[in-house]
Amino acid sequence: MAVLTPRPSRAPSGPSSLPRPFWTLWLGVVINRTGAIVQPFLSVYLVEVQGFTLARAGAVMTAFGVGSLLSHVLAGWLTDRFGRRPTLTCGMLATSAAMVALGAARGFTAVAVAAFLLGLTIESYRPAAQAMVADLVPPPLRQRAYGLLFWATNLGYAVAMVAGGRLADHGAHAMFGVNAAVALVFAAVVWRAVPESRPAEGPPPGPQLRTALRDRPMLAVCAVTSAYGLLFAQAFTTLPLAMAEQRVSRADFGLAMALNGVLIVVLQLPVTGWLARWDRVRVLAAGTTVVAAGFALTALVHDARTLALTVAVWTAGEIVVAGTLPSIVADLAPPGLQGTYAGVSGMSWAAGAALAPLAGAALLPVGPRPLWLTLGAVGAAAALGTLMAGASVRRRTA
Template structure:
């Protein structure tokens, strides 16, 4: 085990471990995002339709925040984006817990999502900055592992806190965000590459999103990533499928818990399994496995079969997530990492909104079996898309790895 841990977590810079700790602390206290719907319906007694709109506003704010956060991270630095985002989100979370007016709740939820989004691209860009290319897959996997450990623990603790005093959800969440900002302020140095380190092309960069939006290779990659996450997010319709099969609502908890347990228990073994393979092919295989999981869901009618379906698509998710994160790092020019990570985050933001929405519409119109088979087919199309896009990505990565030419110095004037 000691040898395995050295191969999994050894050799990574100290700054990365401070960032990893900040991720874990942040996710351990992310109560508001997890229990916002339950809070609005059960505590504030709003209609489910209003709760759905508010949750959607959180996602919309996050999408806008990631775009601005990427620009801030590249133009003014990683630390300003992370510190401003976390501190402002802390103040917003506290205000959200103290208000009961529906308009104020909607506005503050949008604002909370926005400031949380501002910090994310800078955070990922800092990891990419401080971890060498050879170790990025391990580092990003470790960070994803911390996210899932924190999320699993937060979901359990939030259920207890909301019964004790719902305000605690917001107060502790705000305190955790301040703690995250404090750790970054004290231990994480600025890592934005200096202009001379990224070549003369940075001088023509105006700091906007134009360079990213003109990058068809990266935009195709982001779109394919968003589509496969849409498949996973459409699992919001799983309770409907359980009900249609006459299974109790209480079965959903143990079934979906398979996902978190597998990631926490097995994610750290994944880098050694996939590191030697081409990343685009790895993502394609992962999409096929995810599609196979939804095929099992389509024929499932018992709790064990539904549990098996979650197990299968979770295996695909475990392969896909670190490979996709490493690809996003490989495809991001050093001078534009913040903006590239901001645009990359839009894929997941799109999926978090479109997945449940499309899932609900298809289930209402055609039934859940059509939904699961449709998602399986979509996952297969994503796999084909990744295989077709692989050569272009390889050429782009090789081009980005070519060292920038040294600046030409004028010859000294003759004496």
């Protein structure tokens, strides 16, 4: 006699539903991001400590960005070829060495080379960490797990901004030294407490990157990711300049932007669990639409209060996208290629973010309304593209 078992209405919830190695990785991300104090203050360091002109500081930041762009694909390939734990651990060791090198470098050429190496290593943990989550966490729980990693990243970032400001007052060597030490701690935590999770059979034969670049559903997701990156990165590139033209003070701008971190810390956990019940393609499209609406509404901003309202809107969309996008990428990846797919997705976001200052600089002189309405249209097009790719994505991730 057959026994009928009830079909669960949603994925199990609570900390116990996720495996212990995931929580160890989560703790390592919190530690790493709490000590990530150099990157937010790097441009200030280049101008005030190294004495570079704005043009030279911009060139160094470009070298850092190029390294960061390449790091996603390189780390993704290493993750699938040699394993998640070795890639993450060695990446953090290399990050620590690059931090020390950048802190000790003098002269434009030496600083630019060190900045490139730091960019090449500092984000290398992301593809490895995302692949670990895909290996360790069952598919129904991945959206929640990636949301938790995003929450950990923002919690650590909030602490890093406060700590970095204080350490900067004690000299650049303290700032670089603490960041390098924290990278070593992250490497030690993963090496000692997180088991290797790469499938025993390893990646399939043939060029790994070519497999991802020929995957049409994946390419559709990457196109959406690039558009989203171009839109979202405006918050840290064009938005400060635009608000200065609107006579919003730096202090008020900082308070409005702080709302982003507060809302993520407060809302990310309950919202991610609730979103796991719904179709991820529609959730991703909805989140992108909300982000687009938030930036489009910036065309109406005239003071700090209205700026805070728009920040709250696009933060709500960011919370929705944060756990959904990597879970879709993880389910699209064939066995053994989780790292490569995560790396390609990360590179897509970084490419869009790299174009953000150029797009903002071209549109800002035209006026705030054309700028923000155009960027809102880019986000709306990304949301529409998500829905158009929905059928093929669902077939692959079912």
